[in-house]
Amino acid sequence: MNSVTVHSPATVSNLGCGFDVLGLALGAPYDVVKVSRRAEPGVSIRHLDGFGLPTEPTRNVAGVALLALLAALPEPMGFEVEITKGIRPGSGIGSSAASAVGAVVGANALLGNRYSKAQLVDFAMAGEEIASGARHADNIAPAVYGGFTLVRAMEPSIDIVALAAPPLWVSIVHPQIEVKTIESRAVLPQAVPLPQAVRQWANVAGLVAGFLQANYALIGRSLEDVIVEPARQALIPGLAEARRRSLAAGAIGGGISGSGPSIFMLSETEATAQAVGRELSSVFEGLHIESFTYVGPVATEGARVVAR
Amino acid sequence: MNSVTVHSPATVSNLGCGFDVLGLALGAPYDVVKVSRRAEPGVSIRHLDGFGLPTEPTRNVAGVALLALLAALPEPMGFEVEITKGIRPGSGIGSSAASAVGAVVGANALLGNRYSKAQLVDFAMAGEEIASGARHADNIAPAVYGGFTLVRAMEPSIDIVALAAPPLWVSIVHPQIEVKTIESRAVLPQAVPLPQAVRQWANVAGLVAGFLQANYALIGRSLEDVIVEPARQALIPGLAEARRRSLAAGAIGGGISGSGPSIFMLSETEATAQAVGRELSSVFEGLHIESFTYVGPVATEGARVVAR
Incomplete structure (x- = not known):
């Protein structure tokens, strides 16, 4: 070979x-x-x-x-x-x-x-x-x-x-805006108040337990980032609306993918993930920002x- | 009734x-x-x-x-x-x-x-x-x-x-020293450098995965506290030696119980937990501090x- x-x-x-x-x-x-x-x-x-x-x-x-x-x-x-x-x-x-x-x-x-x-x-x-x-x-x-x-x-x-983890579908939108890694690193806090850090690791524990116990509701509740997303959300217009509309369309949760600008949302079924993908597209269409959307299962x- | x-x-x-x-x-x-x-x-x-x-x-x-x-x-x-x-x-x-x-x-x-x-x-x-x-x-x-x-x-x-979680045995030593909750709270950092916070939630994720995957080695590696124990260890004489001797006796890991002064260690078997309990007793005997030791399974x- x-x-x-x-x-x-x-x-x-x-x-x-x-x-x-x-x-x-x-x-x-x-x-x-x-x-x-x-x-x-x-x-x-x-x-x-x-x-x-x-x-x-x-x-x-x-x-x-x-x-x-x-x-x-x-x-x-x-x-x-x-x-x-x-x-x-x-x-x-x-x-x-x-x-x-x-x-x-x-x-x-x-x-x-x-x-x-x-x-x-x-x-x-x-x-x-x-x-x-x-x-x-x-x-x-x-x-x-x-x-x-x-x-x-x-x-x-x-x-x-x-x-x-249980079967999960991912909807991703990649808005055509540039977020430089160096910039998305620069907005991170150097230090985190202890109560916020505790809340974050409680969510990390919940997310891992949600995957291994195949508990979709727990996965959804645990997809909360009290540290990084608040610091980075200003770099990604449409993020708050994308989350709101995705959850309304049935997504269990999501957030910024990597250091952005892509946004990911998790859903239990393909049909929901497709609907969420359409919402994500539509958010950026409304903002007159070109975007690419992908919908597929976790591999x-x-x-x-x-x-x- | x-x-x-x-x-x-x-x-x-x-x-x-x-x-x-x-x-x-x-x-x-x-x-x-x-x-x-x-x-x-x-x-x-x-x-x-x-x-x-x-x-x-x-x-x-x-x-x-x-x-x-x-x-x-x-x-x-x-x-x-x-x-x-x-x-x-x-x-x-x-x-x-x-x-x-x-x-x-x-x-x-x-x-x-x-x-x-x-x-x-x-x-x-x-x-x-x-x-x-x-x-x-x-x-x-x-x-x-x-x-x-x-x-x-x-x-x-x-x-x-x-x-x-898989079956686990706990060895606890309660040294007769007073650690006031208010004091053990006062030594906590108010804020945590982000890299330490990340290391902590990676360990929390590893610990939860270790429990749910019944992976003793992963549980042991993840029982690492880079934030609270370093701040509190000065309040508990013997902690470092207790850990060292417990691990040498076969414990998979442990730390401060609550806000102290008790120390807990986890082991896979009762025999190891009993041996670890003897080490814990002996550490405080060596320090001329009276202590109580408990050994038993996680209930x-x-x-x-x-x-x-």
Whole structure:
């Protein structure tokens, strides 16, 4: 086998109260990443999409992730990568994580799956680091594991927990406004009053219990973020109305996806999620802001090989 | 039926990272609370123990809890209460919560169990309030529900989640030092740096997942408190050594019980918990501080009627 094609999913990180630690994988959109062995050691990247992303391996998230994998590999090896991004860069649904994960999952398949999921997360984080300036696994982890994931710790070693959950549908709207990661970081409070922090971890506990006990109402009540969303909501016009109308249409809850500008909402059924998607579209139409909407189930699988 | 006797358990609140929201019920020690109907409306309290607690109903936690229950009752009624405390006041293992819960569970049995567990928590909190100055449910909830509990929210209404968990044994040491609640509150930080808050809620998420996935190792790793224990450890001599020796003896983790001075440790088996209990005793013997040690399983049931 000399070539594999991987579908690598979009992901929602933060999940309301679970800032920096919780995430989920989407069925769609996804990046298509084709990884082939090549004779010369090293990595080459080609983008078959029109987003104008850098293709120099040391400046490309998939390239850097593969270089990290190659650095750990005892034998010299080379990979050629073709990426067709289905996930728009800057959308706040894990675009860079998807490309990085797709590349290392593809390479790992060509290597007979010698690396564990935890190791793939580690390689992919090197890619994420050049995109966001920080080693974060909150989009990488769900892109590798699928479903819902908790990144419990990064130190002393990375500790990822996959969380079972009842079937859930996700409605995402990506309004065409730019929210720079640096700006969305700058508005975060440096410190949090203890009572707010307690309320946040009570909600995180409720959300995890809601997933594992398959309790939709508890999931909904726990999707409350008293710290990050209040700080960031001014960066995303329409957020409050999007939430109000989504809940009225039957969504169980939601919030900002990643650092925005996308907004996610969870629903129990596809029909509700479709109705919520229409509300989300309509909110931004009313604001004269172009937007893209995605509706699909939480993906139980992460990035996977679809062709060899 | 005119009289019931209730065993109402000691409880551990906070549970490391779960400050103010997580708790567990112990099999022992417990308060014995006998509640009888009486002809005249109102409440009378008698203590059969030697702790010198107030018996005036408005100054006694069980009395205040029963008065709250009576205030909600449409018909006039009266109760006589006899309390034999098995839980030493000021120990940090929910002594006042146990008496308050025992009284309302007993009265509820005499009323044909007309109140839900959530309502009993509400009545008992009125008692807890006069003991601690705050409406807290983190000892009350496990004393009513048994097992592990999450108090997800107090507002707009109280939201308690019972958390299934694998069998766990608890070793508790109660060193005979006084830690005043007001003092242990005063050392708490008013605000928490955001990265520490994130680490704490990641651990809370890991702890809840560890319980519900019956993953002992995850429970152990998640029993890390980066906020409250560092602030309070100076109030409890021997804490660091107690932890070190408990882990060496096989405990999976632990921390300060409530606001101290008691320390709790969790173990997978009774044999380990007994060994951990001996280590805990020995730490305080070495410090020439008298202490009481309790070893027992997490109780799956809360306060219960044992005789009618």
